[in-house]
Each structure stands twice: as structure tokens, then as C-alpha cells.
Amino acid sequence: MGEHREDPASAARIVIPEGSRPADGRFGSGPSKVRPEAVEALARAASGYLGTSHRRAGVRAMVGRLRTGLRELFALPDDYEVVLGNGGSSMLWDALVFSFIRRKSQHLVFGEFSAKFAAAAALATHLDPPEVIESEPGTHPWARATPDIDVYALTQNETSTGVAMAVERPGGDGLVVVDATSAAGAAPIDPGEFDLYYFAPQKAFAADGGLWLALCSPRALERIEEIGDSTRYVPPSLDLLGALESSRDEQTYNTPALATLFLTVHTVEWILASGGLAWAVERSARSAHILYTWADKSEYALPFVADPADRSPTVATIDLDPATPADDVCAALRANGIVDTESYRKLGRNQLRIALYPAIDPADVERLTRAIDFVVDALAPGG
Numbered sequence: 001m002g003e004h005r006e007d008p009a010s011a012a013r014i015v016i017p018e019g020s021r022p023a024d025g026r027f028g029s030g031p032s033k034v035r036p037e038a039v040e041a042l043a044r045a046a047s048g049y050l051g052t053s054h055r056r057a058g059v060r061a062m063v064g065r066l067r068t069g070l071r072e073l074f075a076l077p078d079d080y081e082v083v084l085g086n087g088g089s090s091m092l093w094d095a096l097v098f099s100f101i102r103r104k105s106q107h108l109v110f111g112e113f114s115a116k117f118a119a120a121a122a123l124a125t126h127l128d129p130p131e132v133i134e135s136e137p138g139t140h141p142w143a144r145a146t147p148d149i150d151v152y153a154l155t156q157n158e159t160s161t162g163v164a165m166a167v168e169r170p171g172g173d174g175l176v177v178v179d180a181t182s183a184a185g186a187a188p189i190d191p192g193e194f195d196l197y198y199f200a201p202q203k204a205f206a207a208d209g210g211l212w213l214a215l216c217s218p219r220a221l222e223r224i225e226e227i228g229d230s231t232r233y234v235p236p237s238l239d240l241l242g243a244l245e246s247s248r249d250e251q252t253y254n255t256p257a258l259a260t261l262f263l264t265v266h267t268v269e270w271i272l273a274s275g276g277l278a279w280a281v282e283r284s285a286r287s288a289h290i291l292y293t294w295a296d297k298s299e300y301a302l303p304f305v306a307d308p309a310d311r312s313p314t315v316a317t318i319d320l321d322p323a324t325p326a327d328d329v330c331a332a333l334r335a336n337g338i339v340d341t342e343s344y345r346k347l348g349r350n351q352l353r354i355a356l357y358p359a360i361d362p363a364d365v366e367r368l369t370r371a372i373d374f375v376v377d378a379l380a381p382g383g
């Protein structure tokens with residue numbers, strides 16, 4: 001047991017050889033690696049863009065490019081719309097509670113993020129208590145068609161546990177709302193299977209936080225109008241009808257982060273120019289294959305998610321043997337410029353969590369596996 005325990009201070013003295021170091025050491029699940037090309041493009045565009053009015057053509061054109069780019073990326077049918085607003089996915093949960101759930105929602109809960117949306121719905125006094133279907137961390141439950149449910153809340157990728165699930169309509173009349181915050185742009189999706197597919201750009205879209213983006217089906221648009229036109233009290237900043245009207249006008253309700261907007265558009269257009277969503281999906285899948293294959297072969301590492309079909313293509317969770325403290329491994333990696341490989345705190349496991357978003361080069365994931373092997377070897381007694 002204890003003989004392997006190096007303190008983090010000595011772990012930090014390990015020097016990973018050049019050949020085993022990723023060219024870019026950012027493996028965080030969010031905020032995630034922002035491509036240097038995007039930052040350079042922002043710097044070049046800055047003097048005519050940053051610090052200019054979001055009610056004028058320059059910024060509105062950027063909102064327009066974002067809406068058009070996402071429509072193309074996700075091959076949205078003509079009657080779907082892209083809606084955006086400020087505050088990230090967490091703020092959208094509150095907006096959905098006020099502006100979208102008619103009476104009762106059903107939530108699949110299998111980690112911290114899916115639990116938070118269910119908790120937000122449970123707090124609302126204007127709604128019936130939500131139906132919660134839960135499963136153990138490392139697995140996912142399935143939705144159940146139920147007559148009185150008007151919103152099914154699914155999560156395509158539970159970022160806290162590294163479990164991904166297929167997005168499929170459960171049947172029944174309820175609208176399907178999908179938290180795709182850490183999946184959108186890197187996982188396949190059929191627009192026919194959802195009514196509202198939402199995300200924030202600091203994950204697979206390699207931008208910064210602060211925005212929410214929602215792809216809405218005609219039924220979702222109808223629901224937004226139905227509740228927006230009703231007598232229900234809705235705080236103006238959480239009003240999806242207002243957000244829809246602003247989006248159609250290439251604006252947001254209040255001032256957006258212009259840099260975030262720019263970086264998001266840059267990634268969307270980069271993916272489109274590289275081959276579209278299928279290309280991005282393949283790139284993340286390649287990284288995932290490298291990482292899970294390495295973990296399967298490793299003597300001290302094992303994918304946390306037992307069923308290979310549930311393993312996330314964008315956020316990999318890798319358990320370590322108890323003799324190999326993940327804290328020490330992460331400390332040594334961090335000291336070498338390889339950051340944010342720590343597991344989700346509240347999961348409380350001896351685990352690494354590694355993002356595999358399209359902006360991350362699969363060659364860097366390969367180098368990361370060598371860096372981890374080197375560190376674990378160096379931490380072992382006599383290493």
C-alpha cells in the first residue's frame with residue numbers, strides 16, 4: 001500500500017522527456033483547449049470587432065455566421081432554428097424551467113450535470129415535481145414514455161462520469177430536450193430525434209464560456225411561443241421567446257461576450273472547412289480509440305465505464321490502480337505543462353478525466369498516454 005505513495009511535491013519534480021510530451025498540454029473537459037489559430041484570428045480582427053456595439057452590423061454579422069454555420073454543421077431541416085443567449089448551459093436550465101416545461105418533466109440522472117437540471121426543475125413552484133430516473137455513475141438510464149410528461153430531459157454526454165448515450169425519442173408526446181454541452185460538435189446526432197439540443201461553446205467548440213446555444217425543432221418553437229404568450233411569470237433574462245426574437249434579429253437579449261462569439265464561429269467554420277460534423281466525430285473517435293485501447297492494455301489503468309458502448313468519445317474517465325494515486329499523477333503532469341487531467345471532484349474516484357474534443361490533436365492524446373506511463377513508472381518504488 002503506502003510504499004508507492006509519493007507526495008505531490010516530489011511528483012512535481014518528475015521531468016517528462018520531450019518525445020512523450022504533447023505539443024499542447026490542455027486536456028480539460030471545460031473550459032477546454034482553445035486553438036491558437038482562433039486566438040490569432042481574434043487578435044487580427046480585434047481592432048474592428050472587440051469593443052464595438054453588439055447592436056451594429058459587425059457583431060450582428062458574427063451572430064448571423066454562428067446561426068448559419070450551426071444550421072449547416074448539424075444539417076438542420078429548414079423549419080428548425082438556432083437560438084442563443086447569455087449565461088451558458090446552466091442558465092438555459094433555468095430558462096427551460098420558466099419558458100419551456102409546461103407542467104412536468106422527466107430527467108435521466110446519471111451524474112452531476114443531469115442532476116443539476118433535475119434539481120432546478122424540482123425547485124420550481126409553478127411545475128409538478130419532476131420524474132427522475134437515476135442510474136449508478138458509470139452507467140445511464142433510459143427514458144420511459146409517460147402520458148403526463150411534456151419534456152424529456154436527456155444528456156448526450158455526462159461530463160462528470162464520461163458516459164455517453166444515444167439520443168432517441170422515448171415515444172409519447174413530450175418534447176425531447178438534450179443537454180449536449182460536451183457532445184455537440186463531436187458526436188453524431190439526428191435532428192429528427194430532438195426538439196431542443198443545447199450546448200455551450202467552452203467544450204467541443206473550443207471557445208470560451210458564457211453563451212448557450214439551442215437548436216430548436218418546430219414543436220420546440222411552438223412551445224416557446226405558447227409559454228411566452230401565456231400569463232406565466234417569466235424573468236425577462238430567462239425568457240426564451242425574447243431570446244428567439246433577438247436571435248432572429250441576429251442579436252442577444254443583453255450584451256454577449258464578443259470574444260466568445262468570435263471563437264465559437266471560428267471553430268464552427270474550421271470544422272465545416274475540414275469536412276463537417278462527420279470529420280469532427282471521426283477525429284474525437286480516433287482520440288478515444290487511442291486512449292481506451294491504451295487503458296485496456298495498461299496494467300494500472302482501466303476505463304471507468306464498464307460497457308464500451310457507453311464510453312464517451314469526448315470525455316474519457318480512466319480509473320487507476322489504488323497503488324497509483326491519481327493526485328500524484330496529475331501533479332506530475334501539471335508540473336510538465338499537461339493540465340486539467342483531474343477527475344470530477346464530486347465523483348471521488350482515483351481517476352483521470354481527459355477531454356478528447358476535436359480541437360485536441362489525436363497525436364497529442366497518443367503522447368499523453370506515453371507521458372502518463374512515464375510518470376507512473378517514475379512514481380513507482382525504485383522508479
Ligand SMILES: *Cc1c(COP(=O)(O)O)cnc(C)c1O
Binds near residue numbers: 087
Ligand atoms: C459543462 C456542462 C454544463 C454547464 O455548462 P455551463 O456553460 O458552465 O453552464 C452543463 N451540462 C453539461 C453536460 C456540461 O458538460
